[in-house]
Amino acid sequence: MSTATSTVDPSEVAKFEAMAAEWWDTQGKFKPLHMMNPCRLGYITSQIAAEFGRDLSAKAPFEGLRILDIGCGGGLLSEPMARLGADVVGADAAERNIPVARIHAEQSGLDIDYRHTTAEALADAGEQFDAVLNMEVVEHVADPLSYLTACRTLLKPGGLMVCSTINRNPKSYMMAIIGAEHIMRWLPKGTHDWSKFITPDELFDLLRGAGLDPVDRKGFVFNPLGWSWSISDKDLSVNYVTASVKPAGE
Numbered sequence: 001m002s003t004a005t006s007t008v009d010p011s012e013v014a015k016f017e018a019m020a021a022e023w024w025d026t027q028g029k030f031k032p033l034h035m036m037n038p039c040r041l042g043y044i045t046s047q048i049a050a051e052f053g054r055d056l057s058a059k060a061p062f063e064g065l066r067i068l069d070i071g072c073g074g075g076l077l078s079e080p081m082a083r084l085g086a087d088v089v090g091a092d093a094a095e096r097n098i099p100v101a102r103i104h105a106e107q108s109g110l111d112i113d114y115r116h117t118t119a120e121a122l123a124d125a126g127e128q129f130d131a132v133l134n135m136e137v138v139e140h141v142a143d144p145l146s147y148l149t150a151c152r153t154l155l156k157p158g159g160l161m162v163c164s165t166i167n168r169n170p171k172s173y174m175m176a177i178i179g180a181e182h183i184m185r186w187l188p189k190g191t192h193d194w195s196k197f198i199t200p201d202e203l204f205d206l207l208r209g210a211g212l213d214p215v216d217r218k219g220f221v222f223n224p225l226g227w228s229w230s231i232s233d234k235d236l237s238v239n240y241v242t243a244s245v246k247p248a249g250e
C-alpha cells in the first residue's frame with residue numbers, strides 16, 4: 001500500500017482479509033450484502049442518475065462518469081456500476097480482496113480498476129471522481145471524520161457521495177449484532193463493533209464537518225416475512241444510507 005494509512009483500523013481490515021474468499025458466495029458470510037444489493041443499487045443508481053441527469057433506461061447510462069467504490073470488498077457494487085457504463089475504480093484496504101474482485105470481474109467480462117489502497121492515498125495522488133460509493137465502510141475505519149474528509153477530496157466539485165452505515169441504538173444491537181452474528185450466524189461474531197455504529201444525525205454532522213452537503217437519507221429495512229429489503233423514508237433505525245454533494249466551485 002502506498003502512503004498515508006491513518007484512518008485504517010488494522011484490526012478491522014484483518015476481519016475482511018480473513019473472509020476475502022467468500023465475497024461472491026451468496027450463501028456465505030456476505031449473504032446480508034448480497035440480499036441488500038438490489039435495494040441499495042436502486043438507491044445508488046437513482047441518486048447518480050438524478051445528480052448527473054442520466055436516463056437509467058439508456059444502454060450505458062453512466063458512460064463518461066468516473067466512479068470510486070471505496071472499501072469495494074469483492075466488487076458487489078463496482079460490477080453493476082461498470083455494467084451501467086461507468087469508469088470504475090474499486091479500492092480496498094484489505095489486500096486479499098483485490099485478487100478476488102479482479103478475478104470475478106474478469107470472469108464477468110468487466111474492466112474494473114481494482115487497487116489495494118486507501119482513500120487518503122488516492123486523495124494524496126490527486127485522483128478525482130464524479131461519484132464515490134462509500135457503502136458499509138465508515139463503521140470500520142479508525143477516524144470517520146478524517147476518512148470522510150479524504151473522500152470529499154476525492155470528489156470533483158458537484159460530485160456525489162453515497163454513504164451507508166448502521167445506526168446505533170438498542171434495536172440495531174439486537175438486529176445487526178445479536179440477530180446477524182449470533183442467531184442467524186450470517187457474519188462471524190465480532191464483525192461489527194456496536195460502539196462504532198453512527199446515528200444518522202451524527203453522520204450528517206460528520207459529512208458537514210468534512211465539507212459536504214448532505215441532501216438525502218433513507219432507511220434500508222429488512223422484511224423477515226418476504227425475506228427482502230426495501231427503502232424507507234421513515235425507518236432509519238438499523239441500516240441506512242445518505243447522499244451528499246461536494247459544493248460546486250470548490
Ligand SMILES: C[S@@+](CC[C@H](N)C(=O)[O-])C[C@H]1O[C@@H](n2cnc3c(N)ncnc32)[C@H](O)[C@@H]1O
Nearest residue numbers: 007008016071072073076092093094135136140
Ligand atoms: C462491510 S465491507 C463493504 C464492502 C462493499 N463496500 C459493499 O458494500 O459491498 C467493508 C469493506 O471496507 C474495507 N475497509 C475497511 N476499512 C477501510 C479503509 N479504511 N479504507 C478502505 N477500505 C476499508 C474492508 O476491507 C471491507 O472490504
Ligand SMILES: [Mg+2]
Nearest residue numbers: 136137139192
Ligand atoms: Mg459493516
